[in-house]
Amino acid sequence: MPRTSTLECPGCPPIRALTFDVLGLVKVTEARSKEGGIPKVVDRWGEPDSSKCILAASIDDRKSGPLLAIARKGGLIEILNPLNGHPCLSISNIIDNGPQPGDDAIVGLHLFKKQNLDLSSRSCTLLACTTKGNASMRSVELTSSHADSTSSVSSRTWNVCASGNILCSQVDGNENYALFGGKGVEVNVWDLEQGTKIWTAKSPPKNSLGLFTPTWFTSATFLSKDDHRKFVAGTNSHQVRLYDISAQRRPVISFDFRETPIKAVAEDQDGYTIYIGNGSGDLASVDMRTGKLLGCFLGKCSGSIRSIARHPELPVIASCGLDSYLRFWDIKTRKLLSAVCYQIIVMSNYLNLLFRSCYVVNFLC
């Protein structure tokens, strides 16, 4: 019988999280006190405007000059300062060839952490991928003033898939390899320096009834920061698969999780635990060495989980989704630490979530 009394949630340790939503707003949520703090929305950047809905985001969390890149509907990419939300740069058309068609939305964005050694003009490199498969890598210069159009130092565009829609893309920890997967698109791994596809997955064979499920990857992540060869992908038919590039093209381990598509996958720092979230709000942690489910995170999560992020230092993960709540969970006990409700009507949103480790110095400014 389920519990019939309410449990008070213990608070969170001091953390700061950024979320992005469908009305184009960036919200900063912080928990200030040392122990048992209740996170609150402290800041909100942007005006509510659904034509500027945020589709993808990526953060470069350096100590000096951190940057946050967000991709909005209509192909606009903005680079902001994550401490105060001031825009540094906005790029209107990242795909070089021709005007951006209206339905080719950006689905994945990555801001590279490697920096050029000459610091005379800071430049940052972006990798963006659209649903039709146009991936583009571009490095732009950051001047101190807000510039609308950019002088790009170098850019390269290539097509990742011939047909189908790309739904997920990730760049590995060393930023040499990127993977792309989607509906009708098997997972590909590309070498970014040379711009070649080094590996493609093969779908599992027909099952005992002779049925073949069409390919539909909804989320993917590399398993650990230094190894580009292993990654985990979640499919629309509620299956989670582990692939190893060096072993074989078919999945090494694959298992089913509940009944709705796997919408978000995030890896842990130990290199073998992952957290998966699906379309009906179930969050669970799995050990990928064996494929065993470690446990589910129980809480009042009733909406599909769109994004999971793990704090770089503390044992805390955060999840957000269509029920417009941001929830913080403790990894070890799998209990809810706290939940923050967002005042947005939930629509076709893409709440992405990036953690920022808490620097006490930066907190005060």
Add this chain to the structure above:
Amino acid sequence: MGAKRKKSEEVGGDDEVGGGKKQILPSTIKNKDKRSAVHAKLKHQKKIEKRKKAKAREAAEKRALELGEEPPVKTIPRTIENTREFDETVCKPDDEELFAGNDADEFSSILNRKSDPKILITTCRFNSTRGPAFISELLSVIPNAHYYKRGTYDLKKIVEYAKIKDFTSLIVVHTNRREPDALLIIGLPDGPTAHFKLSKLVLHKDVKNHGNPTSHIPELVLNNFTTRLGHRIGRMIQSLFPQAPNFRGRRVVTFHNQRDFIFFRHHRYIFESKESKQGDTKGNKDKDAKGEKSSQGKVVARLQECGPRFTLKLISLQHGTFDAKGGEYEWVHKPEMDTSRRRFFL
């Protein structure tokens, strides 16, 4: 044996103390006979106390009225709605993000009167007994509704056909054991899908003293949809009806939400004034006449129920059109959400 004796001594001892601070909980007594006896005694005592208090209150009030003083303040009874658990998602009246969200959601074009609703009603594959009667009543309640037989079409294909024919909503009435028991409301083109459980259906002919509905566009009353989720469901129901009510038709459709159950009622109303000196002015007054409260007395509204009566409960709200396998849910009921009897979601 020894334990039993100890327990009876405990019980006896505490009762002698007089039911003060050290009252024993009946649930700690393992012996069913003794436990039920103690429980019955406690209940009897509580009942006597309650009756004494009520009598004292009535006597005080009567005395105060006789003496011409102010009667003592009536205490407010504690109800589940009064003690509802605090919900942070309750919509506040000055929330600009709510308005921005409303402008951008799927129903805004109908609710801003830019397009008219057009409803397609269909059923599950096997339909019998009360189903067709319910559907014909729905057709009379909701203006601009069309009924198509289900045949053996897939629901996803029906959604596509409806989109081509410019429908704004699709309602599927699902029947189980020869009774309609679920309602699926799908907004089109890619609106949310709400799955309701339908119960307590009373058809038009079974309502006592029923009236006959006309074909005027009804007024819509949506009560108590306070939280974000409730607001969204309220807008979804609102988008089923045209937004230009005909007040002269004196027809009202009510969706009343209480404790997560949505009660549907359909009435015709008349405004009358009671205790008038110049005879009855029972006329067809519309809402403006309520302002002229002349010296004839109070204006009251008389209601006559017509049409079906049923109760809905939301099971799940899915983002996008109906997709059982690949869909993602905005809200789905899970048993771990039921940990408090004072918590409601709509």
